[in-house]
Amino acid sequence: MRKGFDNEKYLTMQSAHIRERINKFDNKLYLEFGGKLFDDYHASRVLPGFQPDSKLSLLKELSDTAEIVIVIGAPDIEANKIRGDLGITYDTDVLRLKDAFEENGLYVGSVVITQYSGQNSADLFKGRLEKLGIPVYIHYVIEGYPSDIPLIVSDNGYGKNEYIETTRPLVVVTAPGPGSGKMATCLSQLYHEHKRGIRAGYAKFETFPIWNIPLKHPVNLAYEAATADLNDVNMIDPFHLEAYGETTVNYNRDVEIFPVLNAIFERIYGESPYKSPTDMGVNMAGNCICDDEACREASCQEIIRRYYLTMDRFLAGLCPRDEAYKIELLMKQAGITVHDRKVVDIALSLAEKTQAPAAAMELEDGTVVTGKTSRLLGASAALILNALKALAGISHETNVIAPAAIEPIQKLKTEYLGGKNPRLHIDEVLIALSSTASFDETARLALKQLPRLKGCQAHTSVMLANVDIRMFQKLGIQATSEPKYEKKPLYQ
Numbered sequence: 396m397r398k399g400f401d402n403e404k405y406l407t408m409q410s411a412h413i414r415e416r417i418n419k420f421d422n423k424l425y426l427e428f429g430g431k432l433f434d435d436y437h438a439s440r441v442l443p444g445f446q447p448d449s450k451l452s453l454l455k456e457l458s459d460t461a462e463i464v465i466v467i468g469a470p471d472i473e474a475n476k477i478r479g480d481l482g483i484t485y486d487t488d489v490l491r492l493k494d495a496f497e498e499n500g501l502y503v504g505s506v507v508i509t510q511y512s513g514q515n516s517a518d519l520f521k522g523r524l525e526k527l528g529i530p531v532y533i534h535y536v537i538e539g540y541p542s543d544i545p546l547i548v549s550d551n552g553y554g555k556n557e558y559i560e561t562t563r564p565l566v567v568v569t570a571p572g573p574g575s576g577k578m579a580t581c582l583s584q585l586y587h588e589h590k591r592g593i594r595a596g597y598a599k600f601e602t603f604p605i606w607n608i609p610l611k612h613p614v615n616l617a618y619e620a621a622t623a624d625l626n627d628v629n630m631i632d633p634f635h636l637e638a639y640g641e642t643t644v645n646y647n648r649d650v651e652i653f654p655v656l657n658a659i660f661e662r663i664y665g666e667s668p669y670k671s672p673t674d675m676g677v678n679m680a681g682n683c684i685c686d687d688e689a690c691r692e693a694s695c696q697e698i699i700r701r702y703y704l705t706m707d708r709f710l711a712g713l714c715p716r717d718e719a720y721k722i723e724l725l726m727k728q729a730g731i732t733v734h735d736r737k738v739v740d741i742a743l744s745l746a747e748k749t750q751a752p753a754a755a756m757e758l759e760d761g762t763v764v765t766g767k768t769s770r771l772l773g774a775s776a777a778l779i780l781n782a783l784k785a786l787a788g789i790s791h792e793t794n795v796i797a798p799a800a801i802e803p804i805q806k807l808k809t810e811y812l813g814g815k816n817p818r819l820h821i822d823e824v825l826i827a828l829s830s831t832a833s834f835d836e837t838a839r840l841a842l843k844q845l846p847r848l849k850g851c852q853a854h855t856s857v858m859l860a861n862v863d864i865r866m867f868q869k870l871g872i873q874a875t876s877e878p879k880y881e882k883k884p885l886y887q
Contacts, residue, residue, distance in 0.1 A: 397443065397686060397689045398443055398444040398685070398686060398689065399442060399443045399444055399684060399685060399686040399687070399688075399689030399690040399693065400442040400443060400444035400445045400680075400683055400684055400685060400686075400690065401444065401683045401684075401685045402444050402445055402446050402449060402683070404682075404683045404685075405445070405449065405679060405680060405683040406449065406452055406453055406456060408679045408682060408683065409453055409677075409678075409679045409680075410453055410456045410457055412677055412679050413426065413457060413565065413598075413600075413677055414457070414460070416596065416598050416677055417460070417564050417565055417596070419596060419668075420594055420595055420596030420668075421593050421594045421595060421596075422564045423564055423566070423588060423593055423594075423595035423596065424564065424565050424566070424595065424596045424597070424598060425566045425568060425580075425581040425584050425585065425595060425596065425597050425598075426565060426566065426567050426568065426581075426597075426598050426599070426600055426677070427568050427577045427578055427581050427597070427598070427599045427600065428450075428567050428568060428569040428577070428600050429577070429599065429600060429601040429602075430450070430601060430602055430603070431450075432450045432451055432454070432492075432569060433447075433448060433450075433451060433495060434447050434448070435447050435448075435449065435450060435602070437603075437617075437621055437697070438602050438603075438680075440693060440696075440697050440700075440873065441613075441614050441617045441618075441690065441693050441694040441697050442614065442680065442684065442690055442693070443686075443689055443690065443693050444685070445680075450602075451499060454496075454499075454501055454567065455499060455500060455501065457565060458500055458501055458502070460563055460564045460565045461501070461502070461563055461564075461565040461566075461567055462502045462503070462504040462561055462562060462563040462565070462566055462567070463496055463501060463502065463503045463504065463566075463567045463568075463569060464503075464504055464505055464506070464507060464559060464561070464566055464567070464568050464569075464580070465489050465492055465493060465503065465505075465506045465507070465569060465570065465571075466506075466507045466509055466568055466569070466570040466575045466576050466577050466580050467485055467486060467489050467506065467507070467508060467509070467520075467570060467571060467575055468485075468508075468509050468510045468570075468574060468575045468576050469508050469509065469510050469511045469512065469514045469516075469517035470510055470514070471485045471486075471571075471572075471574070471575065472485065472486050472508070472514065472516045472517045472520050473514045473515075473516045473517065476572070478571060478572060485571040485572060485575075486520050488571035488572075489506060489524075489571060492569070492571065493506075493529070502563070503529075504530065504559075504560075504561055504562070504563075504566075505529070505530040505531065505532060505559055505560070505561075506524055506529055506530070506531050506532075507531075507532045507533075507534055507559060507576075507580050508520070508521060508531065508532070508533050508534070509534045509575065509576030509579060509580060510534070510535075510536050510576055511533050511534060511535050511536065512535070512536045521533070530560070532556075532557040532558075532559050533556070533557050534556040534557065534576065534579070534580060534583060535555050535556060537552045537553075537555075540552075540579070541652065541655045542655070544655070544658045544659060544662060545662075547659065548586060548659055548662040548663060553582065553583040553586035553587065554586065554587075554590075556583045556587075558584075558587040559580075559584055559587075561584075566584070568580050568581050573625070578599075578652075578656075581597050582597065582656075582659055585597055585660075585663055586663055589663050589664070594664065596668065597660075597675070598675055598676070598677050599649075599675045599676050599677070600676070600677050600678060601676065601678060602678060602680055603615070603618035603621075604618050604619075604629045604644045604645065604646055605644065605678065605680050605681040606632075606643045606644050606645060606673050606676060606678065606681065607643060607644075607681040607682070608644070608681050608684070609644075610629055610630070610631060610644050611728055611729075612691070612694075613690070613691045613692075613694035613695050613698065613729050614684075614690055614691070614694045615629050615644060616629075616694065616698060616725045616728060616729050617694040617695075617697040617698050617701070618646075619721075619725055620697065620698045620701035620702070620721075620722045620725050621697075621701060623701070623705060623718040623721045623722055624714060624718055627646050627647060627648065628646060628647045629644055629645075629646050629647075630644070630645065630646065630647055630650060631643070631644065631645075632644065632645040632650060632671050632672055632673045633650065634650070634653055634670060634671035634672060634673075635670070635671035635672070635673040635674070638670035638671055639670070639671075643671075643673040645671075645672045645673055645676075649672040649675075650672055653671070653672045656669075656675075657669070694729075695729055695731045695735060696735075696736060696852065696873075698722065698725055698726055698729055698731065699726070699731065699733055699735065699736045699875070700736075700873060700875050701722055702719065702722045702723065702726060702733065703733070703854075703875035703876060703877075703878070704875070705718045705719045705722055706719050706878035707858055707876060707878050709878065710858070710878045710879075710880075711858075736852070736854065736875070737757050737763065737852065738755040738756060738757050738763060738852050738853060738854040739755075739854045739875075741755040741763055741765060741854075742754050742755035742765070742854045742855060742856050743856055743877070745765050745767060745856075746856035746857075749767050749768070751767065751768040751774070752767075752768045752773070752774040752855065752856050752857045752881055753765060753766065753767045753768065753774050753855070753856050754766045754767075754774040754775050754777070754778040754853060754854065754855040754856070755778070755853065755854055756778055756782050756848075756851050756852065756853040756872070757851060757852040757853075758782060758785060758786065758847075758851055759847060759850070759851065762785065764778065764781045764782050764785050765778065765781065766778025766779070766780070766781050768818070769818070770817075770818070771801055771805075771817075771818060771819060772818055772819050772824060773816075773818045773819065773820055773821075773860075773863070774855060774856070774857075775820070775821050775855060775859060775863045775866075775867075776818070776819045776820055776821050776823070776824040776863075778853065778855075779821050779824065779825070779848070779866075779870075780795070780796070780824055780828070780841075782844075782848060782851070783795075783828075783841040783842070783844045783845065783848075784841055786844035786847050786848075787840045787841045787843070787844050789837060789840065789841060793837065795828065795831065795835070795837050795838045795841045796824070796827045796828050796831050796838065797827075797830075797831045797835065797838075800827040800828075800830040800831045801819065801827050804819060804823050804826065804827060805817045805819070808823075820860060820862045820863055820866070821862070821863050821866035821867070821870075822862060822866050825842075825845075825866075828841060828842055829842060845870065848870045848871065848872055849870065849871030849872070850871060850872075850873065851871075851872050851873070852872075852873050852874075853867065853872050853873070853874040853875070854874070854875050854876065854877075855874070855875075855876040855877065856876075856877050856879070857876060857877060857879050857880065857881040858876050858877070858878065858879060858880055858881070859874070859876050
């Protein structure tokens with residue numbers, strides 16, 4: 396996939412813009428940091444050239460002036476809310492985030508527990524953090540939030556929240572996930588800082604939607620597809636259009652809450668520093684797209700991937716059909732169908748021909764390789780093996796795995812572990828290949844091609860087993876699958 400985004404320009408421009416925003420206030424800016432700080436693979440997929448750790452790199456460039464505050468909602472602690480991408484609870488993720496930031500030389504000042512109303516689990520988590528030497532602050536539920544502005548901006552509203560002690564000009568407020576209370580934490584601090592005679596500022600950093608590209612640009616449509624479960628909708632910012640006569644893009648939640656934010660700013664400062672939701676943002680990503688066509692193409696592929704992911708989740712009973720309907724609508728707006736994903740028709744054609752599950756992968760040079768189900772290998776495992784042989788220039792007929800490496804794995808699965816399927820999954824075929832590579836040069840050559848699979852597109856004719864899903868993710872392969880079970884089990 397050709398490069399469509401200038402990451403170096405982005406880091407330089409973004410850090411300069413944030414420093415500029417700090418200087419507009421009393422050298423104190425609370426920056427609400429949305430999205431993933433680590434491993435932002437959505438952004439790297441729709442903006443080819445955007446590095447998954449770009450936000451982390453950005454913070455490292457600002458490390459001399461920045462400190463981080465991690466926010467977690469007490470209701471999320473009480474509910475043991477889990478991050479879907481990592482499979483860990485939000486409270487555990489707070490500790491992971493703190494470790495990850497500090498390993499990269501960033502300063503984490505404190506943790507804030509928001510929306511507190513006496514939850515016992517929140518008290519226990521607070522005690523755990525304090526035993527680890529981590530400062531913890533409590534922010535309370537405010538009755539009538541966010542509508543009762545006079546109460547919110549008073550000693551009985553924000554004034555009840557504990558003031559967060561910070562020492563640096565830039566305070567980055569982040570959280571394990573959405574709905575944690577990042578914005579409310581920032582606004583509460585503005586109130587407390589104002590009472591201390593400091594005119595602190597607030598800004599928001601969200602990569603998507605990108606405000607200065609068209610509303611229906613595939614990059615922005617891909618963001619809607621990615622947040623179909625949240626029911627986010629991109630829209631023209633009416634406040635920005637009225638104030639400046641300029642068309643910009645924002646999303647519904649920020650547009651809906653802006654009048655409330657504006658009233659809060661006016662009550663704290665006497666006047667609002669912003670005329671629109673777009674004004675609050677500091678995102679420079681739109682200025683760093685260097686190949687618009689490459690980003691359009693990549694985003695269209697992302698929308699199709701999101702459609703397949705949602706359909707698979709719907710079949711598994713994990714989401715309502717409305718989510719898939721929404722992505723189907725986005726596909727129509729982008730003028731694409733599933734057949735615009737090159738590997739789809741090839742995988743389905745092979746499955747029809749063999750009457751068994753099949754898979755296809757597009758390699759870095761546009762070549763497509765396939766994998767079919769056999770006595771020894773599942774379709775996904777065969778696909779990986781065939782892709783490695785193609786990349787290494789090894790003929791398709793050449794066996795790169797010794798039978799002696801496969802047979803013990805099959806015996807372990809069926810005879811000792813009680814499995815019914817002797818065919819190897821991706822992880823098992825890679826173990827067998829590694830074993831063979833210890834004494835076979837051809838197998839060693841094939842194994843060395845693994846890094847070249849990153850970014851390749853793949854599709855399977857049936858839904859994947861969880862182990863194969865994880866392996867595709869670990870290899871960096873962007874895989875989709877038909878919303879269809881290989882069999883029709885009641886228990887999957």
